[in-house]
Amino acid sequence: MDNFLWLNQIQPRDRLQVGEKAFHLSHLAQRGYPVIPGFAIEASVLRDFLEKIDWFDPLFADLPNSSLHLDVDNPRQLQLVARAIRQEITTATLPTEWKTALASFSAGIEASALILRPSLALPSETGVTSDLKISGLLEAHVCDRNEEALAAAIKRVWAELFRARSLLYWRRNGIQIQHINLAILVQPLYNSLAAGLVQASPNLWEIQATCGLGMALIKGEVLPDYYQVQPESGTVLMQQLGVKTLAYNLKELPSWQGIESKNGLSSPLQTYSLGEEQQQLYALEEKYLKQLIRLAQQLTDEIGPAFTVEWTLTAKGSESSAAELYITQVRSAQEMGSMESTSLAFDSGEQGRQADNETSRQAVEESILTQHSFLTTHSSPNAQSISSSQEPSVAHPLRGIGAAGGRAIAPAQAIASFSHNPEITSTGRVLVVKTFHPDWLPLLKHAAGVVAEQGGMTCHAAIIARELGIPAVVGVRDATQSIQSDEFVLVDGDRGEIYLLGKERTAFPSIIREKGEWSMEPSVSGTGHTEVGKPFIYNPQHPISRVLHNTPELPDAQLPIANTQGLMPNIQLPITATTSPIxxxxxxxxxxQPSTIERAASLPVDGVGLLRSELMMLEVLQGQHPGRWLTSGRKQELVELMAQTICQFAAAFAPRPVFYRSLDWRSHEFQSLAPSFPSEVNPMLGMRGTFSYLQDPSLFDVELSALVKVYQSGYTNVNLLLPFVRTVEEFSFCRSRVEQAGLLHQSHFQLWIMAEVPSILFLLPDYIKAGCMGISIGTNDLTQLLLGVDRDRAEMAIGFDERHPAVMEAIAQLIRTAKQEGIPCSICGQAPAKYPELIDRLVEWGISSISVSLDAVERTYTCIARAEQRLLLEAARSQKSKVKSQKKGRRD
Ligand SMILES: Nc1ncnc2c1ncn2[C@@H]1O[C@H](COP(=O)(O)OP(=O)(O)OP(=O)(O)O)[C@@H](O)[C@H]1O
Ligand SMILES: CC(=O)C(=O)O
Structure with missing residues (x-):
C-alpha cells in the first residue's frame, strides 16, 4: 500500500501524513543517527477506516467528516460517547488488502514484538501549530508480531484518539477531530538494558536513566538515575542514584504482572522487580553514559542547543556488549514550551507558519497547563526553563509515595526524633517526620502537609491526611536530613514529590487553608501574580507555576473528578442532588476525626462505612493508654467521652448509618500512649482485633457501653463492625457480649465483621450462621496477608498491589458468597480510592456499598455512576442485538 512508508522513505511533503514523531525520527535516521527502523501508517488510513465502519450507532456514522457535538461539561456523556466509539473501532475488521500489506511490512521487521506509537500532525485548519504539546496524551501499544495482534493494536492506537480525556482535550482547545491527523509509527521492540531521556538546554543537560524499557519512566513508576552534564565539555557535574524498584521488559518468564490487553490478547510486556543489589547500581554503565553524551553533542550541532531526546539501550542478545544506543523520540525546544526556543534544523517547511501561529500556540499551551495537563514528568513543558533556572532544587525534587493528594507550599518543620509535644513554631507548616506518631494528631490538624520517611498508603499519617484534606508524601528517603526547618517546600501529594524552595519567601505565593478550603495568599514580592481571593495566575516562566498547575495524568476513570481542594483550575463536578443521578x-x-464531620455529612454520601475508633479515640485519650483510664477509676468518664464523640457522627449523619469499628490497636502505632503497649516483634499479626478482646474484654465492654449510651441518646443509626476477626469463635464471643449489652435487641442494630483475614474466604457461611449480619472488605489487610507484604513498608510498596489476581479473586468470592447468603457486602479498604478502575468490577460483581476516604468521595461517586450506566447500556445493547438477530432470523 502506498500509504505505509518506511522511515527512510519519508520526505518533507509527507510530514502531515506521518505525524511529527515519525517525521522527526525519519529525518534523524536519514542523517545517519541511530534510530530504530520502522514504518508509518499514514493518517489517511485511519480516515478510510472510519468511513468503512458499519456504525452500530448512527450518531457516529459521519465521524470522519463532521464534528462531534459533545457537551464536555457533561463528563458522563463524554465517557459514554468515548467508550461507544472506541468499542466500535476495536471491534471493526480491517480490510483484507490492508492486512496483507501490513503482513508484508511487518515481515521486514526482525523482532518478536512491535511497538505502535501514535504520531500526530495538526494541519493548519486546526488553528494551532504542529508543535502543540500533546506528549503523553495518546498512548503507544505493544503487541506480538503476528497478524491478529498487529491489527488489534492498530485499532487500539486509533481508538486512543477517542478516549474521553482526548476528546475533552481537543474540544477544550477548539480543535475539531476531523482535522487531526493520526498516523502510527510501527517499530520493533527489543529488550532494553536501560532507557531514559536527555533534556538539553544551552547551559546544562539533564539525563534521566532507568533500567529496562522506557515505560517505567513514562508512567512515573520509578525515580530515575539523574545526571547533570556540562554541554560543551560533556563533564558530568553531578549524579544521583534513583529509586528503581521495577523495570519493564519483554515477557520471558511467566508473570501475573504480564499486562493483559483489554481485548484479552496478552501483551508481550512484563514488569519485574529489581533486587536490592541491582537497585544500588546506576542503570547506565559509564561507557554508555559517555556514548549518550557524545550523541547529545552531535544532536546539538544538528538541531540546536535545546531539545529533549528519549533514548533506549537495546540488548538484542544477552551480552551487554551487544547493546546499542537508539534515539526513540526527539522534541524541539518549542515542543517543550521552552522560553528560549530554537527551531529544529529540520523544521524548514513549516517555520513560517509556526511563527504566524506563535501567539495561538502559547495561548493553547497556557490553557492546557491551567486546565488539565496530560504531560508526564519527563516531558514537562518547562523542563527546559527549570533546568536553566537558578533553582536546581526545584528541578530535582525529593520523591516518595503520594499518600494524600493536593499541593501546598509552606515552611517545613522537621521533627527528627520522637517527643510527645514537639515544639512547633507555628501552624500551617509541612511536618517532616521519620515516622508519624499518633500523638502528633493535633499538629497534623494545623499542618499544611506531611512528609514522612516511613510508612505506606495505609499508615496513620496517610489516612488522617486524606481525611483532613492535606497533601502527604510518605516513604521519602532521608527527608528529615534533606529538609531543614523553616525552609519552604512544595509538597505535591498527587505526584509524591517535594520541592525545596529555599528559605526566602519571595517569588511564589503561599497557599493557605481555612475551614478545609485552600486558597492562595498574595505573594510577598516578586511576580505579584495573585490577589487575595483570586486564583493564582499561571506564569510559565516560574518553575513553581509548572508544578502547581501540572496535574498528574488522570486515567479516564478519574477524568471528571472535581479537585476537592480547589487548588487546581480543574474540571469541577460538584456532586449535588440536582446534577447527579441516583x-x-x-x-x-x-x-x-470529628473535625471533618461537617464537611463529610454535607456530601451526598449514604453514611459512614468505617468509623476508625483508634484514630477517633486519640484526642479523647489525652495521651493515656485506655487501660490506665480503667485502672485509675475513670472508666465511666471514658464511656461518656466516647459516647459523646460517637454521637457527633451519629447526629450529623442520621438517619444514614454509621459503622463504628471497635478498637484495633496495632501496638507499634500507639507506642506513644502512656504506659506504652508491650512491644511486639510482629505487630501486624499480633495482639490486635477481636483476638485481643478475648484476652481482656474490658475495653471492648467500655465501647459497648458507649454504644448503648448512643442508643439511649436516641441515635439508632449506629452499627458495630468487628475488626480483624480471625476465627468464628472470636466472633461468637464478641456477639454474646454485644447481646448481653442489649444492643442486639435494638431493631436497627447491625453486627458486621471486617473481611480482612483470609480465612474468611472459607468461613463466611459459618460466620453468618453464627450471627454475622454483613461484611466490609478491608483490602489493606486482606492484601497484606494474601500477598505476604507488609503494607506499611515503603520499600515493599511495589509488591503491595490490590489488583493482584489473588486479591481480586478473593474480593469477587466474598461478594459472591455474601450475595448467595443474602447479607450485604461493603468494601472499606483503600483499593477503590487508589485504583478507581476497580469500581467497575466491584459494581459488576454486585457490591452493596463502597466506603472511601473523604478525598475520594467525588471520584468514587462518578465511577459508580458510570459503572452502573455501563451495565445498563450493555444490557440494553445485548437486548437490542438479540432483537436484531431474531428479526434477521425471521427474514431469512
Ligand atoms: N522501538 C522502541 N524500542 C524501545 N523503546 C521504545 C521504542 N519506541 C518507543 N519506546 C519507548 O517507549 C515509551 C513509549 O513511547 P511513546 O511513543 O508512547 O512515548 P513518547 O516517546 O514519550 O511519545 P509522546 O511524547 O508522543 O507521548 C517511551 O519511553 C519510548 O522511549
Ligand atoms: C480498612 C482496613 O482496615 C483494611 O482495609 O484493612
Whole structure:
C-alpha cells in the first residue's frame, strides 16, 4: 500500500501524513543517527477506516467528516460517547488488502514484538501549530508480531484518539477531530538494558536513566538515575542514584504482572522487580553514559542547543556488549514550551507558519497547563526553563509515595526524633517526620502537609491526611536530613514529590487553608501574580507555576473528578442532588476525626462505612493508654467521652448509618500512649482485633457501653463492625457480649465483621450462621496477608498491589458468597480510592456499598455512576442485538 512508508522513505511533503514523531525520527535516521527502523501508517488510513465502519450507532456514522457535538461539561456523556466509539473501532475488521500489506511490512521487521506509537500532525485548519504539546496524551501499544495482534493494536492506537480525556482535550482547545491527523509509527521492540531521556538546554543537560524499557519512566513508576552534564565539555557535574524498584521488559518468564490487553490478547510486556543489589547500581554503565553524551553533542550541532531526546539501550542478545544506543523520540525546544526556543534544523517547511501561529500556540499551551495537563514528568513543558533556572532544587525534587493528594507550599518543620509535644513554631507548616506518631494528631490538624520517611498508603499519617484534606508524601528517603526547618517546600501529594524552595519567601505565593478550603495568599514580592481571593495566575516562566498547575495524568476513570481542594483550575463536578443521578450502589465514607464531620455529612454520601475508633479515640485519650483510664477509676468518664464523640457522627449523619469499628490497636502505632503497649516483634499479626478482646474484654465492654449510651441518646443509626476477626469463635464471643449489652435487641442494630483475614474466604457461611449480619472488605489487610507484604513498608510498596489476581479473586468470592447468603457486602479498604478502575468490577460483581476516604468521595461517586450506566447500556445493547438477530432470523 502506498500509504505505509518506511522511515527512510519519508520526505518533507509527507510530514502531515506521518505525524511529527515519525517525521522527526525519519529525518534523524536519514542523517545517519541511530534510530530504530520502522514504518508509518499514514493518517489517511485511519480516515478510510472510519468511513468503512458499519456504525452500530448512527450518531457516529459521519465521524470522519463532521464534528462531534459533545457537551464536555457533561463528563458522563463524554465517557459514554468515548467508550461507544472506541468499542466500535476495536471491534471493526480491517480490510483484507490492508492486512496483507501490513503482513508484508511487518515481515521486514526482525523482532518478536512491535511497538505502535501514535504520531500526530495538526494541519493548519486546526488553528494551532504542529508543535502543540500533546506528549503523553495518546498512548503507544505493544503487541506480538503476528497478524491478529498487529491489527488489534492498530485499532487500539486509533481508538486512543477517542478516549474521553482526548476528546475533552481537543474540544477544550477548539480543535475539531476531523482535522487531526493520526498516523502510527510501527517499530520493533527489543529488550532494553536501560532507557531514559536527555533534556538539553544551552547551559546544562539533564539525563534521566532507568533500567529496562522506557515505560517505567513514562508512567512515573520509578525515580530515575539523574545526571547533570556540562554541554560543551560533556563533564558530568553531578549524579544521583534513583529509586528503581521495577523495570519493564519483554515477557520471558511467566508473570501475573504480564499486562493483559483489554481485548484479552496478552501483551508481550512484563514488569519485574529489581533486587536490592541491582537497585544500588546506576542503570547506565559509564561507557554508555559517555556514548549518550557524545550523541547529545552531535544532536546539538544538528538541531540546536535545546531539545529533549528519549533514548533506549537495546540488548538484542544477552551480552551487554551487544547493546546499542537508539534515539526513540526527539522534541524541539518549542515542543517543550521552552522560553528560549530554537527551531529544529529540520523544521524548514513549516517555520513560517509556526511563527504566524506563535501567539495561538502559547495561548493553547497556557490553557492546557491551567486546565488539565496530560504531560508526564519527563516531558514537562518547562523542563527546559527549570533546568536553566537558578533553582536546581526545584528541578530535582525529593520523591516518595503520594499518600494524600493536593499541593501546598509552606515552611517545613522537621521533627527528627520522637517527643510527645514537639515544639512547633507555628501552624500551617509541612511536618517532616521519620515516622508519624499518633500523638502528633493535633499538629497534623494545623499542618499544611506531611512528609514522612516511613510508612505506606495505609499508615496513620496517610489516612488522617486524606481525611483532613492535606497533601502527604510518605516513604521519602532521608527527608528529615534533606529538609531543614523553616525552609519552604512544595509538597505535591498527587505526584509524591517535594520541592525545596529555599528559605526566602519571595517569588511564589503561599497557599493557605481555612475551614478545609485552600486558597492562595498574595505573594510577598516578586511576580505579584495573585490577589487575595483570586486564583493564582499561571506564569510559565516560574518553575513553581509548572508544578502547581501540572496535574498528574488522570486515567479516564478519574477524568471528571472535581479537585476537592480547589487548588487546581480543574474540571469541577460538584456532586449535588440536582446534577447527579441516583446510584444503586451505596457510597459511604471512611472517617475518624470529628473535625471533618461537617464537611463529610454535607456530601451526598449514604453514611459512614468505617468509623476508625483508634484514630477517633486519640484526642479523647489525652495521651493515656485506655487501660490506665480503667485502672485509675475513670472508666465511666471514658464511656461518656466516647459516647459523646460517637454521637457527633451519629447526629450529623442520621438517619444514614454509621459503622463504628471497635478498637484495633496495632501496638507499634500507639507506642506513644502512656504506659506504652508491650512491644511486639510482629505487630501486624499480633495482639490486635477481636483476638485481643478475648484476652481482656474490658475495653471492648467500655465501647459497648458507649454504644448503648448512643442508643439511649436516641441515635439508632449506629452499627458495630468487628475488626480483624480471625476465627468464628472470636466472633461468637464478641456477639454474646454485644447481646448481653442489649444492643442486639435494638431493631436497627447491625453486627458486621471486617473481611480482612483470609480465612474468611472459607468461613463466611459459618460466620453468618453464627450471627454475622454483613461484611466490609478491608483490602489493606486482606492484601497484606494474601500477598505476604507488609503494607506499611515503603520499600515493599511495589509488591503491595490490590489488583493482584489473588486479591481480586478473593474480593469477587466474598461478594459472591455474601450475595448467595443474602447479607450485604461493603468494601472499606483503600483499593477503590487508589485504583478507581476497580469500581467497575466491584459494581459488576454486585457490591452493596463502597466506603472511601473523604478525598475520594467525588471520584468514587462518578465511577459508580458510570459503572452502573455501563451495565445498563450493555444490557440494553445485548437486548437490542438479540432483537436484531431474531428479526434477521425471521427474514431469512
Ligand atoms: N522501538 C522502541 N524500542 C524501545 N523503546 C521504545 C521504542 N519506541 C518507543 N519506546 C519507548 O517507549 C515509551 C513509549 O513511547 P511513546 O511513543 O508512547 O512515548 P513518547 O516517546 O514519550 O511519545 P509522546 O511524547 O508522543 O507521548 C517511551 O519511553 C519510548 O522511549
Ligand atoms: C480498612 C482496613 O482496615 C483494611 O482495609 O484493612
Amino acid at each position: 446510584v444503586a450502589t451505596q457510597l459511604l465514607v471512611n472517617l475518624s
